[in-house]
Amino acid sequence: MKRRLITYMALPVVWCMVSGRISIGSIFLGLLFGAVVVQPFNKLYRLDEVITPTGDWLAKIPKKFVYFYVLIKEIIKANIMVAKIVLQPTINIKPGIIRVPIRTRTNIGITGIANTITLTPGTLTVDISDDQTALFVHSIDATDPQGIRDSIRDDLEKYVLEAFE
């Protein structure tokens, strides 16, 4: 199945959610707009590429829910941590940029781990190395770089690997 067809089928759903009305009429309107929207993005998203959805993707849906649960937990922890730092009378931080090797290889996996790192406590993805094997992560507390590498590998990357690869 070509990616163009999958995108075309997904766009009416997005339209229904954005317009807020779920009805036959708005699905048709979404199909109409979708036909116009898909065409200009042909080159950008390689819509002619043939992809085969496998049962693997469906089997990983429970893992995706586990990933979202972990993500929301980490976001709340991150917010409390930043709030604590911000409310200190004198800001006493030791930031730095750390190179973190990653095991994910697919594009979606790397996107997932990069976004997860940004939303978790004290870390912010800055860039990816040229060979896509490591991320550069800005940390608000860089006194223990190895500890941060270990915590990303064990606590976050595990769930991303299970959910997206």
Place this chain on the structure above:
Amino acid sequence: MVNVFEILSIACLVIGVIFLSLGMIGLLRLPDVYNRLHATTKIGTLGAFGVLLSIMIQEIGNSGLLPPSPMGIKALTVGLFILLTSPISGHMIARAAYKMGVDLCEDSILDEYKGERKD
């Protein structure tokens, strides 16, 4: 009349607004662009989520879960898009700042990205 949905909705709104104002204080107090991004990406996400969750709860209280009300669905959609785009924009700003030559603040103790910088 005060009901459960109203109380929950107001609680979510208050939490969201508190976190958003903390994010703004962080934006003013933290030393350099990278640390400021910590405040805006993380706190902005949860703060906006709190406000949108409050809208969703309010709408469920007003018109029930089924059929879903247009405003509730819109709030959910906006929340999902913020969850996807907020870290990406933070990442883009940090990378652009580094490539433009913005240095890390004086308190920084480590920079393993230095050798990789391409001008």
